[in-house]
Structure formats: C-alpha cells, structure tokens
Amino acid sequence: MIANRWDDEAATKAADAAPDVSAARDLALQVYATRLIGADRALVQYGGGNSSVKLVQKDIFGRDINVLRVKGSGCDLADMDTAHMPALRLERLLELRRLDALSDADMYNTLRGAMLDARAPDPSVETLLHAFLPHRFINHTHATVMLALADLPDAAAAVAEIFGPRMAVVPFFKPGFALGKAAAKVFEANPDVEGLILLNHGHFAFGASARQGYERIIEHTNMVIDWFQKRRGGWPAARCEKRPAPPQQAQELLPLLRGALGDAQAEFSADRDAPMPILDLRTGPNVREFLARSDMVELAGRGVATPDHAIRIKNLPLVLRSPDMAAGKGALTVAISTYVADYTACFQRNRARHERDLQMLAPLPGVIWLDGLGLIGVGRDATAAAIAADMGEENMLAMTLGEDCGGFRPLAEADLFDMEYWALEQAKLGAKPAPKFAGRVVLVTGGGGAIGLASAAAFAARGANVFVVDLQEAALARALEVLGPGHDGLALDITAPGAAARAIGAAVARFGGLDILLSNAGAAWTGEMADLDDQLLRKSFELNFFAHQTFAKAAARVFLAQGHGGQILFNVSKQAVNPGKGFGAYGLPKAATFFLLRQLALELGPKGVRVNGVNADRIRSGLLDDAFIRERAKARGIDEGTYMAGNLIRREVEARHVAEAFVALAEAERTTAHVMTVDGGNIEAALR
Ligand SMILES: [Zn+2]
Numbered sequence: 057m058i059a060n061r062w063d064d065e066a067a068t069k070a071a072d073a074a075p076d077v078s079a080a081r082d083l084a085l086q087v088y089a090t091r092l093i094g095a096d097r098a099l100v101q102y103g104g105g106n107s108s109v110k111l112v113q114k115d116i117f118g119r120d121i122n123v124l125r126v127k128g129s130g131c132d133l134a135d136m137d138t139a140h141m142p143a144l145r146l147e148r149l150l151e152l153r154r155l156d157a158l159s160d161a162d163m164y165n166t167l168r169g170a171m172l173d174a175r176a177p178d179p180s181v182e183t184l185l186h187a188f189l190p191h192r193f194i195n196h197t198h199a200t201v202m203l204a205l206a207d208l209p210d211a212a213a214a215v216a217e218i219f220g221p222r223m224a225v226v227p228f229f230k231p232g233f234a235l236g237k238a239a240a241k242v243f244e245a246n247p248d249v250e251g252l253i254l255l256n257h258g259h260f261a262f263g264a265s266a267r268q269g270y271e272r273i274i275e276h277t278n279m280v281i282d283w284f285q286k287r288r289g290g291w292p293a294a295r296c297e298k299r300p301a302p303p304q305q306a307q308e309l310l311p312l313l314r315g316a317l318g319d320a321q322a323e324f325s326a327d328r329d330a331p332m333p334i335l336d337l338r339t340g341p342n343v344r345e346f347l348a349r350s351d352m353v354e355l356a357g358r359g360v361a362t363p364d365h366a367i368r369i370k371n372l373p374l375v376l377r378s379p380d381m382a383a384g385k386g387a388l389t390v391a392i393s394t395y396v397a398d399y400t401a402c403f404q405r406n407r408a409r410h411e412r413d414l415q416m417l418a419p420l421p422g423v424i425w426l427d428g429l430g431l432i433g434v435g436r437d438a439t440a441a442a443i444a445a446d447m448g449e450e451n452m453l454a455m456t457l458g459e460d461c462g463g464f465r466p467l468a469e470a471d472l473f474d475m476e477y478w479a480l481e482q483a484k485l486g487a488k489p490a491p492k493f494a495g496r497v498v499l500v501t502g503g504g505g506a507i508g509l510a511s512a513a514a515f516a517a518r519g520a521n522v523f524v525v526d527l528q529e530a531a532l533a534r535a536l537e538v539l540g541p542g543h544d545g546l547a548l549d550i551t552a553p554g555a556a557a558r559a560i561g562a563a564v565a566r567f568g569g570l571d572i573l574l575s576n577a578g579a580a581w582t583g584e585m586a587d588l589d590d591q592l593l594r595k596s597f598e599l600n601f602f603a604h605q606t607f608a609k610a611a612a613r614v615f616l617a618q619g620h621g622g623q624i625l626f627n628v629s630k631q632a633v634n635p636g637k638g639f640g641a642y643g644l645p646k647a648a649t650f651f652l653l654r655q656l657a658l659e660l661g662p663k664g665v666r667v668n669g670v671n672a673d674r675i676r677s678g679l680l681d682d683a684f685i686r687e688r689a690k691a692r693g694i695d696e697g698t699y700m701a702g703n704l705i706r707r708e709v710e711a712r713h714v715a716e717a718f719v720a721l722a723e724a725e726r727t728t729a730h731v732m733t734v735d736g737g738n739i740e741a742a743l744r
Contacts, residue, residue, distance in 0.1 A: 094133025335568025704737025
C-alpha cells in the first residue's frame with residue numbers, strides 16, 4: 057500500500073514561504089503535493105505524470121485574470137517548484153474547445169501565446185485536459201497498478217467494480233487536444249466523479265484543495281492495489297532496493313552481448329567506432345519470478361503498458377533463451393539480427409500512414425529478458441540504461457497483475473508506433489549531442505587518490521561511466537560522492553589473488569562491459585638498493601608491476617569478448633627511465649610496467665586495443681604529501697613553491713594535468729605504445 061505522506065506542518069511551512077496572497081499559497085501547496093507524488097516511485101517515474109492548479113493572478117495592468125498553472129514539459133514531479141509550473145490564460149485555452157480539430161503545432165503555438173511569462177518552459181502536452189476540467193487542483197499519474205487496470209480487456213467493468221460512481225473511464229486518445237476534449241465530455245456526463253481512468257494511459261484525480269487532490273491519488277491507487285491483491289490472491293515478489301550480486305554466468309555473457317549489440321549499432325550508424333550501449337542488469341526476485349512464468353514468451357509479444365514507455369524501451373523486449381545464451385556470440389548476433397529485422401519491418405509497415413517523412417530510430421532493443429537469469433536495460437549511458445531497466449521491471453509488474461486478473465491488453469502496434477515516432481514524445485528525450493565519452497566504461501584503480509580521482513572526474517565530465525577501485529572504503533565513498541550518480545566502485549586490495557578478475561567482473565556486472573582500463577594505483581617505498589629489504593622490493597613489485605599486469609590481462613579478456621577494441625592506460629613514472637637516489641624499489645617495477653606497456657601494445661594492437669601511459673613527476677598526492685614536500689624542499693634549501701615548480705617551465709604540475717594527459721591519450725585514436733611525459737619538463741627524464 058502507498059503511504060499518505062501529507063504532513064500539515066510541512067504543508068503550512070511551504071505555504072507560509074509563499075507571498076501572502078491566497079493564489080500564491082494555493083500554488084505553493086500544489087507544488088508541495090506534486091513533490092509528494094513525485095517522490096513515490098510506485099506513483100511516478102521519470103518525468104511522467106503532471107499536476108495543475110487554477111488561480112486568479114494579476115496581469116501587467118494589475119487586472120485579475122484566471123490562470124492555469126500546469127507542470128512544464130520535461131521536468132520531474134519530485135523536483136517541482138513554482139518556476140516549473142508556467143501560468144497560462146485560462147480563457148484562451150477554454151476557447152479552443154470550440155474547435156473540431158487542432159494540430160500539435162497549432163496547439164503549442166496557442167499554448168505559448170497564452171503564457172504570462174514567455175520565458176517559462178513549455179507547458180505539458182496534457183495542458184488542455186487540465187484546462188477543460190473545472191476542478192481547481194488536478195493530479196495525473198501513470199502508476200504501474202493504474203496501467204495494469206487501464207490495460208485490462210474490460211477495464212470499464214473493473215473500474216465500476218472498484219470505484220462505483222466515483223470514477224469514469226475515458227477511451228484512448230493520443231495526449232493533446234483530442235484527449236482533452238474527450239476527457240471533458242466524459243466528466244460532464246459524470247459530474248460527481250473524483251477522477252478519471254484513461255484507458256491504456258493512466259489516472260487523473262481532482263480536488264477542491266491541494267490536500268484532497270493528493271489524498272485522492274493515494275486512495276484511488278490503494279483501492280486498485282487492494283483489488284489486484286484480492287483478485288490475484290497475493291502480490292508479486294517485490295523489487296530489490298540494492299543490486300544483488302549477479303551470477304557468474306552473467307559476467308561471462310554481458311561482454312559478448314554488449315559486443316553483439318555494438319555490432320548492430322555500428323551497422324545501423326555506419327560507424328565502426330560508435331560506442332557500445334551500457335547494460336544495466338537486474339536479477340531481483342521480482343524479475344526471476346516473472347521470467348519463470350510459463351507464458352513469458354507470449355507476454356513478450358504484447359507490448360508496453362503505456363505508450364509513454366515506448367519512446368525509451370520500444371514496444372517489445374528482446375528475449376534470449378537459455379540455449380542462445382549458452383551458444384556464444386554467434387547465437388546472440390542471430391537473436392539481435394532477428395530483433396532488428398522485426399523492428400525494421402514494423403517501421404516499414406507503419407511509416408506509410410504518416411505525412412512526415414520519418415527516420416527510423418536505432419533498431420536496438422531497450423530491454424532484454426534473459427531466460428531464467430534477469431532483465432537488462434539498454435541505454436546510451438548508465439542513466440538511460442537504468443531508466444530502461446526500471447521501466448522494464450515496472451512492465452513486468454503490470455503484465456503480471458493484468459494477465460493474472462483478466463488479461464494484459466496494452467495498445468496495439470499502430471498506436472504505440474505513433475507514440476514512439478510522435479515528434480512531441482521524441483522531444484522529451486532531447487536532441488543534445490552525446491559527449492565524447494558517452495557510453496564508455498572506464499575503470500580506474502587507485503581512483504580515490506589525487507591522480508586517480510582527477511582522472512576519473514575528467515572522464516566522467518566527458519560523459520563516461522566510471523568504475524572506481526580503491527583500497528580504502530572511505531576514499532572510494534568520497535570519490536563516488538565527488539563523481540555523483542551514474543558511477544560505481546569497489547574497495548579491494550588490488551594485489552590480492554584474484555583481485556583483478558573480481559574488480560573487472562564487478563564493473564562488467566554493473567555496466568555490461570569495459571572500454572578503458574586506467575591502471576593507476578601505485579605506492580613508493582624508499583631505501584638504497586644495497587641494503588633494501590627483499591620483502592619490501594617484492595611488495596613493491598606486487599603493486600607497481602603485477603597489479604598492472606593482472607588488471608591488463610583481465611581487461612583484455614573483456615575487450616576480446618566484446619570485439620570492439622579497447623584501451624589500457626598506465627600510470628608509469630619518470631622513475632621508470634630516470635632513477636632517483638633511494639627510489640629503486642619504486643623505479644624497478646615501474647620500469648617493468650613501462651616495458652609491459654610496449655609488450656601489450658605489440659600483442660593487443662591487432663585486436664584493436666591501444667596501450668599508452670603517462671610519466672608524471674612531482675605531483676601533490678598520497679605519494680608526495682605536504683610533509684614530504686616540506687622535507688624535500690628543506691633538504692635542498694629552497695622553499696616549497698620553488699621545489700614544486702622545479703622544472704623547465706617553472707610551474708607546479710597538478711593531478712588535473714595528469715588527468716588531462718590520460719584523456720588526451722584516450723582521444724588520440726591512432727596512438728599506441730606511447731608514453732606522454734607530464735612533469736613540466738625535465739631533460740634527464742625526457743624520452744627519446
Ligand atoms: Zn499522461
């Protein structure tokens with residue numbers, strides 16, 4: 057059941073913060089109610105749903121005018137504020153009802169012309185529905201249980217059984233003018249209803265106050281939950297809040313699958329170097345319970361629960377059966393080719409009905425069902441993949457509830473196609489060009505340290521999804537906080553047996569594969585060779601050489617499974633070529649890593665894998681901390697600033713400069729076996 061989270065104290069506080077006029081208080085209360093709705097994932101997901109309030113506001117001449125404040129297009133209900141609710145002159149909107157038809161372009165032109173603030177965001181596509189209904193407070197959701205209800209074969213009978221005369225049913229129309237008119241007509245024939253169920257679409261609830269409008273959303277939704285629960289004799293398994301550890305089988309399968317999807321993407325875009333998609337695997341009990349259904353394959357052909365989902369996850373999932381998954385990349389390629397061919401055929405069947413010349417979208421699946429194993433969301437970055445996976449899970453719930461309680465009958469192909477290719481829906485996804493490293497997975501060892509974090513942040517800023525590996529839990533947590541959402545990580549000792557396979561496996565399980573390994577972690581132990589402890593030297597070799605080798609080996613395995621090249625970047629050191637007194641224990645394994653870089657470049661080059669590195673020197677970090685800098689400067693009789701700028705260009709070299717060098721190497725598409733020096737200039741350490 058969904059909790060009623062209305063809190064009088066918080067609501068009053070929100071209203072009191074608004075200017076002391078009743079209209080502003082009502083707007084503040086509706087914003088508060090909207091945020092409550094948006095914060096509940098069972099009610100609203102990803103920009104779905106909207107809300108409105110009708111008020112009297114002053115125009116520029118000080119005259120009172122009736123306005124509709126309605127959610128702006130493209131913002132999330134959970135982050136709602138008054139600026140996201142543009143004001144429109146209500147009379148202008150009501151006048152439109154006299155028309156028999158209105159194109160989307162003419163509708164938006166009129167909506168924009170009716171706005172009090174021309175700079176405000178575009179109002180919701182459902183603005184006219186809000187305008188044509190007389191209620192002061194209106195809320196709208198696409199809650200999954202409401203979709204299950206709205207997709208029943210005899211939804212009207214179920215609605216009557218659950219709500220009696222409290223609710224009316226509106227047939228399906230594409231959102232916009234026609235739906236607004238149809239909803240108003242249904243309401244006027246049933247003027248006592250508290251809300252409307254829009255077939256194949258969602259739920260509207262009305263209120264005389266913000267609180268009543270909110271509480272009706274909760275009450276109605278809970279009535280539907282209760283009905284399904286009783287009728288089905290129990291609720292399906294719940295979603296997991298935390299990701300369960302994926303089975304080993306998934307770690308083997310994901311890079312092959314990502315590579316095969318990448319092949320299809322490259323073919324569609326005619327770009328061999330197009331990024332492979334990010335894969336978000338879900339293996340919770342809800343997913344496994346659904347996949348165990350005997351009608352699973354049949355349900356895969358039914359379509360998505362609401363047309364709103366079709367723009368992100370397409371109408372149908374790709375289903376991979378156990379034999380396909382066990383048979384290697386060839387079988388996956390065949391399954392994907394079949395999906396692409398089916399999607400292309402669907403596009404050809406439906407495009408003719410359209411006046412606009414439609415361009416086919418990438419024919420890849422947005423959701424993949426892995427028989428007995430899990431569900432995958434496919435996206436151009438981790439955020440898009442997570443949204444697709446969430447929608448995939450919600451669709452499984454809608455299918456289960458619907459099919460077990462009368463039937464899951466979403467819209468037919470033609471209607472869903474029209475929604476997927478509707479210009480206004482496509483606009484929701486935005487046409488921003490992808491950043492340089494969007495869709496690239498970068499694993500950074502020592503990612504909590506100065507150079508590691510600066511590098512992780514540099515790749516993240518260019519759209520990459522970063523997997524941070526660090527010895528320290530605290531450093532990892534701090535790094536992930538700096539990086540923000542869309543990144544992940546693991547704390548472990550990279551010199552422990554099996555650590556590389558574990559870390560790379562975790563990155564694969566999280567993002568579906570790997571594109572760039574930034575093998576960065578290192579530490580220096582000092583002492584002159586003549587009396588250096590053997591164990592200490594071995595310890596240094598474990599971290600400064602063997603960890604580089606084991607991670608490179610594990611990364612190469614993933615690269616080869618994907619079949620789309622890959623990159624390895626090593627943080628070497630000037631010690632590798634220019635020994636410093638007392639730094640033998642550090643320089644020796646680094647010299648071996650320097651050689652490893654060239655050896656790997658030679659051997660992996662023909663597979664499209666590039667291997668490069670950076671020789672940095674004198675960077676403020678865990679290796680060279682403030683106390684150490686003070687000591688070294690004092691020993692040389694100079695101040696710290698002069699010591700840190702002790703190079704040809706007389707400027708301190710910072711971690712961010714090293715990070716930029718790693719990015720530059722990653723961008724240099726025809727460069728391999730190269731080491732870039734980032735030390736401000738030091739002729740003794742300069743490479744030939
Ligand atoms: Zn809607």
